[in-house]
Amino acid sequence: xxxxxxxxxxxxxRTASVYVEDDRIxxxxxxxxxxxxxxxxxxxxxxxxxNTHTHAAMALLRGYADDMALHDWLTEKIWPVxxxxxPDAIYWGTKLACLEMIKTGTTCFxxxxxxxxxxxxAVHEMGLRAFLSEGFIDLLDAKRGETLLKxxxxxxxxxxxxxxxxxxxxxxxxxxxTVSTESLRALKDLADxxxxxxxxxxxxxxxxxEDAKDDHxxxxxxxxxxxxxxxxxxxxxxxxxxxxxxVRTFAQRGVKVAHCPVSNMKLxxxxxxxxxxxxxxxxxxxxxxxxxxxxxxxxxxxxxxTAALLHKFATGEPTAAAARTVFDLATIGGARALxxxxxxxxxxxxxxxxxxxxxxxxxxxxxxxxSNAVYAATGDCVDTVICDGRVLMEHRKVPGxxxxxxxxxxxxxxxxxxx
Amino acid sequence: xxxxxxxxxxxxxRTASVYVEDDRIxxxxxxxxxxxxxxxxxxxxxxxxxNTHTHAAMALLRGYADDMALHDWLTEKIWPVxxxxxPDAIYWGTKLACLEMIKTGTTCFxxxxxxxxxxxxAVHEMGLRAFLSEGFIDLLDAKRGETLLKxxxxxxxxxxxxxxxxxxxxxxxxxxxTVSTESLRALKDLADxxxxxxxxxxxxxxxxxEDAKDDHxxxxxxxxxxxxxxxxxxxxxxxxxxxxxxVRTFAQRGVKVAHCPVSNMKLxxxxxxxxxxxxxxxxxxxxxxxxxxxxxxxxxxxxxxTAALLHKFATGEPTAAAARTVFDLATIGGARALxxxxxxxxxxxxxxxxxxxxxxxxxxxxxxxxSNAVYAATGDCVDTVICDGRVLMEHRKVPGxxxxxxxxxxxxxxxxxxx
Numbered sequence: 001x002x003x004x005x006x007x008x009x010x011x012x013x014r015t016a017s018v019y020v021e022d023d024r025i026x027x028x029x030x031x032x033x034x035x036x037x038x039x040x041x042x043x044x045x046x047x048x049x050x051n052t053h054t055h056a057a058m059a060l061l062r063g064y065a066d067d068m069a070l071h072d073w074l075t076e077k078i079w080p081v082x083x084x085x086x087p088d089a090i091y092w093g094t095k096l097a098c099l100e101m102i103k104t105g106t107t108c109f110x111x112x113x114x115x116x117x118x119x120x121x122a123v124h125e126m127g128l129r130a131f132l133s134e135g136f137i138d139l140l141d142a143k144r145g146e147t148l149l150k151x152x153x154x155x156x157x158x159x160x161x162x163x164x165x166x167x168x169x170x171x172x173x174x175x176x177x178t179v180s181t182e183s184l185r186a187l188k189d190l191a192d193x194x195x196x197x198x199x200x201x202x203x204x205x206x207x208x209x210e211d212a213k214d215d216h217x218x219x220x221x222x223x224x225x226x227x228x229x230x231x232x233x234x235x236x237x238x239x240x241x242x243x244x245x246x247v248r249t250f251a252q253r254g255v256k257v258a259h260c261p262v263s264n265m266k267l268x269x270x271x272x273x274x275x276x277x278x279x280x281x282x283x284x285x286x287x288x289x290x291x292x293x294x295x296x297x298x299x300x301x302x303x304x305x306t307a308a309l310l311h312k313f314a315t316g317e318p319t320a321a322a323a324r325t326v327f328d329l330a331t332i333g334g335a336r337a338l339x340x341x342x343x344x345x346x347x348x349x350x351x352x353x354x355x356x357x358x359x360x361x362x363x364x365x366x367x368x369x370x371s372n373a374v375y376a377a378t379g380d381c382v383d384t385v386i387c388d389g390r391v392l393m394e395h396r397k398v399p400g401x402x403x404x405x406x407x408x409x410x411x412x413x414x415x416x417x418x419x
Numbered sequence: 420x421x422x423x424x425x426x427x428x429x430x431x432x433r434t435a436s437v438y439v440e441d442d443r444i445x446x447x448x449x450x451x452x453x454x455x456x457x458x459x460x461x462x463x464x465x466x467x468x469x470n471t472h473t474h475a476a477m478a479l480l481r482g483y484a485d486d487m488a489l490h491d492w493l494t495e496k497i498w499p500v501x502x503x504x505x506p507d508a509i510y511w512g513t514k515l516a517c518l519e520m521i522k523t524g525t526t527c528f529x530x531x532x533x534x535x536x537x538x539x540x541a542v543h544e545m546g547l548r549a550f551l552s553e554g555f556i557d558l559l560d561a562k563r564g565e566t567l568l569k570x571x572x573x574x575x576x577x578x579x580x581x582x583x584x585x586x587x588x589x590x591x592x593x594x595x596x597t598v599s600t601e602s603l604r605a606l607k608d609l610a611d612x613x614x615x616x617x618x619x620x621x622x623x624x625x626x627x628x629e630d631a632k633d634d635h636x637x638x639x640x641x642x643x644x645x646x647x648x649x650x651x652x653x654x655x656x657x658x659x660x661x662x663x664x665x666v667r668t669f670a671q672r673g674v675k676v677a678h679c680p681v682s683n684m685k686l687x688x689x690x691x692x693x694x695x696x697x698x699x700x701x702x703x704x705x706x707x708x709x710x711x712x713x714x715x716x717x718x719x720x721x722x723x724x725t726a727a728l729l730h731k732f733a734t735g736e737p738t739a740a741a742a743r744t745v746f747d748l749a750t751i752g753g754a755r756a757l758x759x760x761x762x763x764x765x766x767x768x769x770x771x772x773x774x775x776x777x778x779x780x781x782x783x784x785x786x787x788x789x790s791n792a793v794y795a796a797t798g799d800c801v802d803t804v805i806c807d808g809r810v811l812m813e814h815r816k817v818p819g820x821x822x823x824x825x826x827x828x829x830x831x832x833x834x835x836x837x838x
Contacts, residue, residue: 059783062781062794063791064787067742099780100780262728264732266737296795297781297795299781302721302724306725308685310732312687313683313689317488318486318685318686318687319488359821361823362481362716362717362718364478364827364828365479365481365827365832367481367482367831371482371715372715375481375685416786
């Protein structure tokens with residue numbers, strides 16, 4: 001299978017054509033004929049955006065409960081509903097989320113939730129690339145953790161059995177305050193043995209850090225370091241309350257960071273994560289939306305802009321988190337966080353690509369493509385989405401959209417208190 | 420002329436039909452026949468969004484210069500280009516901005532820029548409602564101010580001569596640091612004599628407040644109060660650095676506030692305006708995008724979400740700036756700020772209305788319409804826009820779009836250094 005994208009504006013300002021064989025870009029330059037040809041005149045070709053932290057099926061709970069204190073939100077609203085989640089709900093919730101991601105230019109995401117074998121089926125069918133971790137919570141009970149680990153492995157095996165190179169299992173210890181130290185370590189052994197990512201929430205709130213000090217005499221990062229679980233396959237979400245020494249620890253261990261600015265602001269974590277300190281330390285930083293119940297959108301264009309705004313506001317420096325920096329977090333940063341040869345338009349990289357329609361008022365004039373992508377665009381500017389060399393959306397049409405909206409709405413209604 | 424909107428979901432959760440005669444809603448309830456009928460099944464009817472502070476034609480400079488310190492941005496980039504602005508550039512820049520506003524659900528805006536008689540012509544043709552002030556800057560030279568005032572009046576007369584009740588002149592003293600006290604007062608006399616709004620930037624940065632104390636021994640608000648210019652026709656943009664006493668002064672005088680969260684974050688003003696203090700004092704607070712060179716979008720949906728995120732983040736309270744509060748700022752708050760009987764779906768109010776298409780992934784499921792509008796929607800969810808009882812967009816089609824994009828792009832290219 002070959003795919004040719006003719007005469008697109010590239011991020012470096014050139015107009016060029018891109019040739020794709022199977023899943024890879026094999027040429028950037030001249031026009032060539034191919035099995036599938038896309039006329040990209042009047043469009044910009046960008047790397048697909050990479051969302052490195054979400055809980056996709058929580059799209060079912062979008063707008064169900066907002067503007068609440070975290071504890072009330074979880075105990076009164078989210079957890080009771082999550083107790084009723086069925087595999088079927090996860091399937092349709094993930095389909096809904098994939099649809100939204102495709103329509104807003106995300107080609108790859110790093111997900112953590114429940115019944116993830118059903119999520120895997122949904123992702124497989126939708127054509128996106130994803131790393132799927134079954135959320136692991138033993139409530140600090142190591143005995144329970146042993147049982148859960150077996151169940152968790154069985155689900156990861158089911159994901160692996162799909163045999164799609166786009167749909168990759170990962171381990172997902174929720175956080176140090178919900179997972180016993182024994183399980184945190186056992187999951188790391190599993191991840192290392194199988195070559196999986198280790199996806200975990202770290203230091204999202206000040207409370208989490210203070211509780212860890214009380215309970216363990218260590219911060220979350222110090223605890224994870226003492227357990228020996230930090231390494232290049234760890235994707236740590238949030239990392240809001242890291243201090244400079246912890247950033248250095250992450251840098252030494254090669255830990256990847258998933259920064260979630262919208263969720264952090266909505267849930268009022270009350271600090272901006274130390275982006276400049278992390279970049280100066282050479283850390284790989286990427287962007288995530290977090291789940292659609294705490295965002296409430298999966299649009300990574302919005303997450304890029306909010307990242308830029310948050311760091312300018314928090315530092316008092318309008319030069320902080322410049323457009324190009326933020327664009328890199330959402331593309332090459334995401335790809336590096338997940339270990340993918342992607343996130344740029346270059347020969348040999350995965351053909352995970354999007355075309356922006358430049359004939360739109362918010363992208364006019366076009367003084368600077370990257371500035372427009374970060375500050376002016378929304379996901380709706382995306383005309384075409386290609387993942388793994390295959391066209392998932394062209395002219396904003398995604399096959400099966402109406403059915404997904406209908407089924408997901410029904411499942412969501414039943415979930416929150418249908419009949 | 421009558422217009423009927425059949426079977427729309429309303430913000431209060433009812434499904435109902437709305438009947439419009441000329442420019443007003445005359446009935447909310449049953450279906451009626453009309454000259455123009457819109458089938459709104461599967462859509463939500465909301466008040467059109469009101470943008471109470473922008474510089475619309477700066478759309479021409481969108482993305483031209485970002486991520487710079489304010490002083491460098493102005494002196495190196497913006498002012499040199501603004502010196503080359505022509506009436507024709509303003510006309511096409513305003514048309515571009517109006518197009519973007521229509522496509523993102525704004526029906527009314529409060530604008531301040533230059534050559535505003537040409538902006539008025541553009542707004543008149545595009546069908547939106549706007550208050551247009553010719554930006555007044557005498558650089559603290561009262562003598563120069565006298566000459567400028569005559570020129571300013573002549574432009575306002577030209578705007579009034581269009582004789583459109585949608586296109587309303589206003590006075591626009593830029594700020595206390597660019598306008599002499601004599602001119603600040605003279606413009607107030609003009610506004611009061613003619614019944615115009617008095618649109619001014621107030622306490623956007625800490626520097627502005629400190630400089631005012633050095634130069635006048637008063638804060639900007641204290642200075643304006645001492646000049647006797649504060650009153651119910653004053654729309655004060657930004658108001659980031661107001662203290663509690665100044666908020667009380669504004670409340671006593673009936674001053675209206677235009678809050679611009681995206682611009683404040685992008686330009687790193689380093690503080691969140693005191694929203695809760697203002698609301699507790701009974702102030703009328705509304706939302707603005709600020710100009711597209713410092714945002715870089717005119718999408719008020721994004722401004723609503725950013726307002727909610729900013730105040731949660733700044734206060735550390737996830738309950739701050741709840742969805743309904745923010746929605747009210749962008750609708751009824753904006754209408755009150757500008758003195759319009761609008762901003763809600765009620766008999767007797769102006770028919771400035773929008774329809775959201777609910778069949779979209781980001782608006783599915785629909786647990787809470789207002790939450791979805793604030794946290795999940797972008798302007799692209801707007802299907803239909805009605806202003807003053809007239810349909811400006813249906814199914815996202817705006818007449819003349821291609822021509823506007825082409826002409827505005829050309830004008831913008833010439834402006835920043837074309838041949």
